[in-house]
Amino acid sequence: LPERSNLAGVQHILLVLSGKGGVGKSTISTELALALWHSGKKVGILDVDLCGPSIPRMLRVQDRAVHQCDSGWVPVFVGQDKGISLMSIGFLLERPDDAVVWRGPKKNALIKQFVTDVAWGDLDFLIVDTPPGTSDEHISTVEALRPHKLLGAILVTTPQ
Amino acid sequence: VLVLSGKGGVGKSTFSAALAHGLAADEDKQVALLDIDICGPSIPKMMGLEGEQVHQSGSGWSPVYVEENLGVMSVGFLLSSPDDAVIWRGPKKNGLIKQFLRDVDWGELDYLIVDTPPGTSDEHLSVVQYLSATHIDGAVIVTTPQEVSLQDVRKEINFCHKVKLPIIGVVENMSGFVCPKCKNESQIFPPTTGGAEKMCQNLNVSLLGKVPLDPQIGKSCDRGQSFLSEAPESPAALSYRNIIQRIQEYCEQHHFQEEKMI
Numbered sequence: 263l264p265e266r267s268n269l270a271g272v273q274h275i276l277l278v279l280s281g282k283g284g285v286g287k288s289t290i291s292t293e294l295a296l297a298l299w300h301s302g303k304k305v306g307i308l309d310v311d312l313c314g315p316s317i318p319r320m321l322r323v324q325d326r327a328v329h330q331c332d333s334g335w336v337p338v339f340v341g342q343d344k345g346i347s348l349m350s351i352g353f354l355l356e357r358p359d360d361a362v363v364w365r366g367p368k369k370n371a372l373i374k375q376f377v378t379d380v381a382w383g384d385l386d387f388l389i390v391d392t393p394p395g396t397s398d399e400h401i402s403t404v405e406a407l408r409p410h411k412l413l414g415a416i417l418v419t420t421p422q
Numbered sequence: 423v424l425v426l427s428g429k430g431g432v433g434k435s436t437f438s439a440a441l442a443h444g445l446a447a448d449e450d451k452q453v454a455l456l457d458i459d460i461c462g463p464s465i466p467k468m469m470g471l472e473g474e475q476v477h478q479s480g481s482g483w484s485p486v487y488v489e490e491n492l493g494v495m496s497v498g499f500l501l502s503s504p505d506d507a508v509i510w511r512g513p514k515k516n517g518l519i520k521q522f523l524r525d526v527d528w529g530e531l532d533y534l535i536v537d538t539p540p541g542t543s544d545e546h547l548s549v550v551q552y553l554s555a556t557h558i559d560g561a562v563i564v565t566t567p568q569e570v571s572l573q574d575v576r577k578e579i580n581f582c583h584k585v586k587l588p589i590i591g592v593v594e595n596m597s598g599f600v601c602p603k604c605k606n607e608s609q610i611f612p613p614t615t616g617g618a619e620k621m622c623q624n625l626n627v628s629l630l631g632k633v634p635l636d637p638q639i640g641k642s643c644d645r646g647q648s649f650l651s652e653a654p655e656s657p658a659a660l661s662y663r664n665i666i667q668r669i670q671e672y673c674e675q676h677h678f679q680e681e682k683m684i
Contacts, residue, residue: 281461281462282430282431282462283429283430283431283432283539283540284429284430284431284432284540284566285430285431288570312543313428313541313542313543313574313577314428314429314430314540314541314573314574316570316573319569319570358573359579360577360580361428361542361577361578361580361584362542363542363543363546363547363581363584364543365512365543365544365547366511366512366513366543366544367512369512370511393430393540393541394430394431394461394462394539394540395461395462396461396508396509397460397461397509397510397512397515398511398544401509401511420431422643422644
């Protein structure tokens with residue numbers, strides 16, 4: 263029997279992008295997730311910023327750990343009703359100050375895993391937060407997500 | 423001098439541009455600014471060099487000169503249009519960085535400032551690797567006061583330790599805002615965990631200085647003007663100049679020690 267993809271239960275996938283760093287991508291991703299959750303939706307956040315993962319701290323789950331199950335990694339659940347689930351490399355670091363000093367190919371491998379091997383279950387929205395730029399992380403994420411319901415991208419900027 | 427940060431948007435390029443202008447104010451010094459942010463090259467616009475192209479000569483690529491003693495190189499000069507996206511994976515970016523370091527005819531330089539993109543990845547590993555044959559005086563690490571920024575900067579400090587890159591010190595940007603009308607100071611990015619000062623104490627790294635938020639800085643960058651020339655008496659400009667002086671002192675001391683060893 264063909265394995266059910268871990269993204270099969272996800273209704274919509276949104277990418278949050280910017281060319282520029284520090285404009286508020288992670289902040290907006292978090293606020294968007296919270297707003298959707300408040301309106302009764304089940305939301306997942308995939309944080310593919312491997313060098314500077316900000317989402318765990320923003321949702322106050324930076325001290326949590328990730329576990330494995332039969333279908334892959336179990337995301338970290340936020341809130342009593344588990345309405346928001348999160349996957350970030352932040353959870354895989356031994357110490358929060360550990361630098362992830364990886365070249366492209368290694369980053370690509372992990373991103374592929376993050377996209378296909380997290381047991382998201384049923385979600386209304388999966389929000390994908392990205393690092394600044396137009397490089398490995400972005401190319402790999404879009405490539406890995408293409409077979410699925412990629413709704414589109416939200417671009418964040420500041421006025422300057 | 424490498425200008426680094428784990429975090430994006432904290433003012434690396436802004437600071438690199440100010441550092442370049444500040445050092446080049448001494449007409450006897452030859453200064454160059456190398457922008458290795460391949461996906462988001464800000465330096466051409468900040469230095470008022472948008473639209474310039476790179477010329478090749480027998481001795482290699484010529485940097486674009488802002489002043490006689492201040493040359494600049496960036497992927498921005500190689501694009502046919504400023505909105506062209508450079509969508510390259512790591513190995514291709516590394517190749518261009520190698521070319522920048524090997525094929526640009528910098529001439530004799532007192533200072534080479536290298537502006538980097540955020541993160542700890544290909545660009546950073548490559549530039550440290552390729553420059554290991556010469557020597558890097560050290561890194562200036564830029565942050566803002568908020569914990570979300572410091573979190574990434576601590577990783578960058580660890581990166582420096584890992585690759586044995588000396589840290590000249592940390593610059594805290596966007597450190598408070600003074601209203602030009604009522605002169606009241608506000609913390610736009612509150613240092614909820616003690617800001618760069620506490621982090622530097624904890625990690626035994628030098629705090630080179632704090633630069634306040636000044637809308638004139640952003641404007642000067644957008645217009646490609648030197649902020650130090652546009653608003654020389656502003657608190658931010660004074661702060662920049664103090665920091666630049668400390669960097670100069672570090673480099674000169676370093677040089678002196680090296681010469682002593684020889």
